Amino acid sequence: MVHGKLEVLLVCAKGLEDTDLLNNMDPYVILTCRTQEQKSSVAKGAGSEPEWNETFVFTVSGDVPELNVKIMDSDTFSADDFVGEANIPLEAVFLEGSLPPAVHRVVKEEKYCGEIKVALTFTPAEETRHHHRTEEEGYSSWN
Numbered sequence: 001m002v003h004g005k006l007e008v009l010l011v012c013a014k015g016l017e018d019t020d021l022l023n024n025m026d027p028y029v030i031l032t033c034r035t036q037e038q039k040s041s042v043a044k045g046a047g048s049e050p051e052w053n054e055t056f057v058f059t060v061s062g063d064v065p066e067l068n069v070k071i072m073d074s075d076t077f078s079a080d081d082f083v084g085e086a087n088i089p090l091e092a093v094f095l096e097g098s099l100p101p102a103v104h105r106v107v108k109e110e111k112y113c114g115e116i117k118v119a120l121t122f123t124p125a126e127e128t129r130h131h132h133r134t135e136e137e138g139y140s141s142w143n
Helices: 091-096 126-137
Strands: 002-014 027-033 036-039 051-062 066-073 081-089 098-108 111-124
Touching: 002 027, 002 066, 002 098, 027 051, 036 051, 066 098, 066 111, 081 111, 091 098, 091 111
Parallel strands: none
Antiparallel strands: 002 051, 002 111, 027 036, 027 066, 066 081, 081 098, 098 111
16 A cells, blocks of 8 residues: 655656647646646746646555646637646556656657656655554563
8 A cells, every 4th residue: 555745856848749830839737646636837938848847746545556647738818738648657656766757658649749757756654654663673661
């Protein structure tokens, strides 16, 4: 059972399909970890090569198989456009503790449409760590 804090460093994206015809698109990202959702800032006029370098923190407990990263294009006068998404498996970060920035494929309707770079760090919840340490060191009021 996974319980702790997942830190997501949203670095950048490249090779995105530009959804704006006249201007460079203004991409932002919606990160979803089970029921928690967080939104990045809008990279104004960044087009298909946006950089964010923003960190997001999610509380994780139970079975969390993946992080969904959805790239959107912010539009002023119409609905925001869906650019593409990546589903990042989380099993490796739960085992390793941290994963350096890695490139993930962005897809839209099962077609490749760019890449997004994300780093992940997982910190197990404090009470589980203290609990194990206490048992190992043998603290007891009966000594």
